[in-house]
Amino acid sequence: MAEVLEQVRELLEGSVDAAVILDGERRILYYNRAYQELTGLRGRALEKRIKQGAHCYEVFPLEICENACLGCRAREVSRPLRVDEIRAMRGDGEELTFIVAAVPLADGKIIETYRDVTADVRIQRRLQELLKRERQQKEILEDKVVERTGELEAAMAELRQAQAQLVHQEKMSSLGRLVAGIAHELNNPINFVYGNVDFLGRYMEDLLSLVDMIDGYLEQESDLRDAVESRKREIEFDFLVDDSRKLIRSIRSGAERTAGIVRDLKAFSRTGGGDLQETDLVSGIETTLNLIAPLLKNRITVEREFAPDLPKIVCNAGHVNQVFMNILTNAAQAIHGEGTIRVKIGLDLRGDGIRVEIRDSGPGIRKEYMEKILDPFFTTKEVGEGTGLGLSISDNIVRAHGGRLTYDSKVGEGASFTVVLPLRPPAEAGRDVEPHSNAARRSI
Ligand SMILES: Nc1ncnc2c1ncn2[C@@H]1O[C@H](COP(=O)(O)OP(=O)(O)OP(=O)(O)O)[C@@H](O)[C@H]1O
Ligand SMILES: [Mg+2]
Numbered sequence: 321m322a323e324v325l326e327q328v329r330e331l332l333e334g335s336v337d338a339a340v341i342l343d344g345e346r347r348i349l350y351y352n353r354a355y356q357e358l359t360g361l362r363g364r365a366l367e368k369r370i371k372q373g374a375h376c377y378e379v380f381p382l383e384i385c386e387n388a389c390l391g392c393r394a395r396e397v398s399r400p401l402r403v404d405e406i407r408a409m410r411g412d413g414e415e416l417t418f419i420v421a422a423v424p425l426a427d428g429k430i431i432e433t434y435r436d437v438t439a440d441v442r443i444q445r446r447l448q449e450l451l452k453r454e455r456q457q458k459e460i461l462e463d464k465v466v467e468r469t470g471e472l473e474a475a476m477a478e479l480r481q482a483q484a485q486l487v488h489q490e491k492m493s494s495l496g497r498l499v500a501g502i503a504h505e506l507n508n509p510i511n512f513v514y515g516n517v518d519f520l521g522r523y524m525e526d527l528l529s530l531v532d533m534i535d536g537y538l539e540q541e542s543d544l545r546d547a548v549e550s551r552k553r554e555i556e557f558d559f560l561v562d563d564s565r566k567l568i569r570s571i572r573s574g575a576e577r578t579a580g581i582v583r584d585l586k587a588f589s590r591t592g593g594g595d596l597q598e599t600d601l602v603s604g605i606e607t608t609l610n611l612i613a614p615l616l617k618n619r620i621t622v623e624r625e626f627a628p629d630l631p632k633i634v635c636n637a638g639h640v641n642q643v644f645m646n647i648l649t650n651a652a653q654a655i656h657g658e659g660t661i662r663v664k665i666g667l668d669l670r671g672d673g674i675r676v677e678i679r680d681s682g683p684g685i686r687k688e689y690m691e692k693i694l695d696p697f698f699t700t701k702e703v704g705e706g707t708g709l710g711l712s713i714s715d716n717i718v719r720a721h722g723g724r725l726t727y728d729s730k731v732g733e734g735a736s737f738t739v740v741l742p743l744r745p746p747a748e749a750g751r752d753v754e755p756h757s758n759a760a761r762r763s764i
Contacts, residue, residue, distance in 0.1 A: 403420050487707070517571045609648065651680035
């Protein structure tokens with residue numbers, strides 16, 4: 321055993337790790353040079369303490385000495401043990417970190433070695449700190465990117481909204497100008513036809529009475545009568561009289577219809593300037609239905625369910641007409657072939673507004689589009705067929721009036737759009753608004 325111990329001592333002597341050999345009581349039997357340096361004691365001073373029977377934990381205490389002496393545990397389990405990152409104070413007061421190993425020997429002695437890994441640990445800690453900081457900076461950067469992306473998205477949405485607003489205003493004012501122009505252009509010739517057709521009818525009746533009178537005088541003059549009779553037969557006189565009356569009737573009804581369209585166009589365009597006035601929603605919707613009649617013709621039945629005696633509302637009639645025009649046009653475009661559009665108008669449940677529900681028998685709105693249809697520029701129509709602005713504009717108009725636009729749909733069961741408009745837009749509430757009075761007008 322003594323021989324082995326001697327060999328161990330020789331081995332430990334040149335080691336860079338500090339090392340001690342302890343007896344069963346943890347008194348130092350041997351130490352190497354590196355250990356002496358750790359204690360910060362001169363050779364003699366150390367020797368003296370050892371001779372006085374100093375324990376290892378008195379000469380160079382580690383943080384585990386007090387409660388978890390590694391050498392004792394190694395002896396208990398009869399095998400070498402090792403613990404990383406143990407802190408201790410070097411003789412000069414600097415805190416160091418060690419890897420401590422303890423090897424129990426057969427006669428109860430213990431070899432303990434202390435490897436100084438302070439520099440490695442410091443580098444590792446520094447590295448970890450750097451990594452942590454880098455991770456934090458990365459996170460901050462990512463947060464910033466998310467924040468910026470959000471800001472950009474919001475700006476983009478605002479821009480789209482503004483663009484849609486501009487397109488809408490342009491659309492409305494050019495539509496208004498166009499419609500007013502058409503109405504004006506059509507009005508003159510219609511008045512012309514309409515006024516003249518009555519005179520024409522009266523003239524024809526006068527001429528026919530003249531022919532009757534001539535017939536009376538010619539009763540006796542057989543030659544002339546025969547000639548007139550034969551001419552009458554040639555020109556199918558009775559048919560001609562009959563048909564002329566029919567023609568005049570149908571010209572009158574055509575002129576009446578055209579005059580009706582002009583009236584509707586005028587009603588529709590009357591308010592392009594953005595003014596508020598008292599408006600009868602029912603007649604506004606009838607006007608709009610008249611204007612989209614070519615889209616519905618022989619294909620779509622319109623069912624009306626209008627509550628009686630509905631109050632007028634204060635709104636920008638031109639804009640509100642545009643809302644119903646958009647919803648009704650969408651409904652008509654959604655129905656392929658034959659179908660039905662049901663328009664239901666009544667008081668809103670709370671009684672301070674009017675509720676218009678437009679339900680169609682079209683194919684409905686696909687689930688994945690439900691959230692998007694109010695977005696500006698969202699369209700499922702072919703390029704050139706739809707701009708995707710109709711509903712977004714309508715939603716803005718309804719909101720500007722303090723109302724709400726909602727919709728519901730199941731694929732295969734059609735779609736329904738509901739517009740609720742207050743009797744007065746919020747800013748007008750409590751004020752008397754006279755129809756077409758400049759004092760009461762306000763732009764929305
Ligand atoms: N009644 C409906 N039935 C089924 N889908 C509808 C209906 N109304 C609207 N949609 C869907 O909503 C989309 C957006 O409608 P919106 O009126 O905003 O634009 P658009 O009709 O496509 O184009 P624009 O109105 O500018 O001509 C439509 O393309 C369509 O897919
Ligand atoms: Mg549309």
